[in-house]
Amino acid sequence: MVNKKFQVIDEMGLHARPASMLVSMASKYKSDIDIEYKTTKVTLKSVMLVMSLGVGQNEEFTLHFNGEDEEEAFNNISKFLTSEKLCK
Amino acid sequence: MKLTVGKVIKDNNFELMAGGEGIHSEVTHFQVSRPGIELAGLFDFYEFERIQVLGSKEITFFGWLNEEDKETRVNKLFAKKPPLFVFSKNVKIPEVFIRKANEHNIPVVMSHKKTSALTSSIYEYLSSKLSPRESIHGTLVDINGIGVLVKGKSGIGKSEIALELVRRGHQLVADDRVDIYQKEVGIVVGEAPEILKKYLEIRGIGIVNVVKLFGVQAYKESKKIMIVVELEKWNNQMDYDRLGINDEHTKFFDTNVSYVKIPITEGRNAASLVEVAAMNARLKFLGTNTAKEFSDALIEQINKKSE
Numbered sequence: 001m002v003n004k005k006f007q008v009i010d011e012m013g014l015h016a017r018p019a020s021m022l023v024s025m026a027s028k029y030k031s032d033i034d035i036e037y038k039t040t041k042v043t044l045k046s047v048m049l050v051m052s053l054g055v056g057q058n059e060e061f062t063l064h065f066n067g068e069d070e071e072e073a074f075n076n077i078s079k080f081l082t083s084e085k086l087c088k
Numbered sequence: 089m090k091l092t093v094g095k096v097i098k099d100n101n102f103e104l105m106a107g108g109e110g111i112h113s114e115v116t117h118f119q120v121s122r123p124g125i126e127l128a129g130l131f132d133f134y135e136f137e138r139i140q141v142l143g144s145k146e147i148t149f150f151g152w153l154n155e156e157d158k159e160t161r162v163n164k165l166f167a168k169k170p171p172l173f174v175f176s177k178n179v180k181i182p183e184v185f186i187r188k189a190n191e192h193n194i195p196v197v198m199s200h201k202k203t204s205a206l207t208s209s210i211y212e213y214l215s216s217k218l219s220p221r222e223s224i225h226g227t228l229v230d231i232n233g234i235g236v237l238v239k240g241k242s243g244i245g246k247s248e249i250a251l252e253l254v255r256r257g258h259q260l261v262a263d264d265r266v267d268i269y270q271k272e273v274g275i276v277v278g279e280a281p282e283i284l285k286k287y288l289e290i291r292g293i294g295i296v297n298v299v300k301l302f303g304v305q306a307y308k309e310s311k312k313i314m315i316v317v318e319l320e321k322w323n324n325q326m327d328y329d330r331l332g333i334n335d336e337h338t339k340f341f342d343t344n345v346s347y348v349k350i351p352i353t354e355g356r357n358a359a360s361l362v363e364v365a366a367m368n369a370r371l372k373f374l375g376t377n378t379a380k381e382f383s384d385a386l387i388e389q390i391n392k393k394s395e
Contacts, residue, residue, distance in 0.1 A: 013387075014390075017383070
């Protein structure tokens with residue numbers, strides 16, 4: 001189990017395009033990957049659920065990785081979020 | 089494939105008046121010519137390789153000429169060997185044309201259309217017959233007026249999808265092999281090769297005659313391709329469009345056509361997916377981009393919260 005907290009820096013928040021890219025990435029891994037925002041926790045593999053959160057700029061969310069390829073998923077998704085200047 | 093004058097006459101229901109010996113010559117140009125200025129005596133720009141169309145305008149003017157001019161000018165028109173002379177409805181064909189037609193073995197025919205309708209219908213007919221054609225592997229169906237070309241590897245179930253769509257009241261245009269041509273830039277039309285028309289091949293059942301089984305409403309001769317749907321086996325490592333924000337296109341000749349790729353697994357009803365893809369494309373043509381609408385609403389909601 002790997003958990004990591006991120007803060008959104010993109011001024012548009014976690015809007016449709018990055019959300020869909022994030023979901024596409026997450027869908028490739030066998031591990032369960034969840035996103036937790038405030039009191040809500042949903043799977044990162046459903047684009048509708050991720051977008052329904054409506055995470056805005058400067059807000060925080062936590063990703064939970066759990067499964068056989070959790071390390072790889074964690075590394076790649078973290079890299080994606082920071083390199084695209086979406087989160088820190 | 090050679091397009092003969094005889095076929096042009098037959099397909100357009102022209103009435104052969106003279107010069108029947110010349111029906112085996114070839115038509116090579118899809119434009120038509122109206123030789124009014126030539127009848128006035130100027131032959132420098134005579135477009136003799138085209139089909140010549142004469143209407144009441146040309147023939148009324150022709151009536152004003154003296155007999156000698158009539159004879160020499162019509163002779164000049166025929167001497168260059170154009171493929172065909174077409175007279176429009178309500179025109180009385182001057183005797184000299186009939187005589188010269190038999191002399192030069194160039195057909196003179198009568199149409200049942202008025203000049204403007206005639207020239208545009210000949211143009212449309214010739215451009216569909218003479219434009220370059222390509223054969224592609226796929227199945228073309230008309231879904232509520234939207235021409236959908238379903239592509240994908242052999243065995244993915246294109247024919248079965250076509251069958252299901254026909255059962256739902258849509259129309260089959262071509263199965264397995266579609267012949268396409270560009271009618272004009274922006275319009276690519278597909279149809280079935282002559283021998284395959286109306287037939288579907290379903291593995292395990294064999295060849296099915298769609299018209300006899302489902303009635304005439306199940307079949308259409310040709311259709312403009314408005315969207316291409318590519319089917320492929322679900323692959324975990326592939327990125328599939330989750331939102332539909334990006335408009336993808338594929339190119340036929342000089343025309344861009346919308347393109348979507350849909351992954352198929354057992355349990356996903358492929359016919360329904362193709363149907364929805366077509367209707368969603370139609371919605372986009374009508375100006376509603378659902379993905380964009382959703383994305384804008386989301387951005388607005390995020391902004392509202394941060395204020």
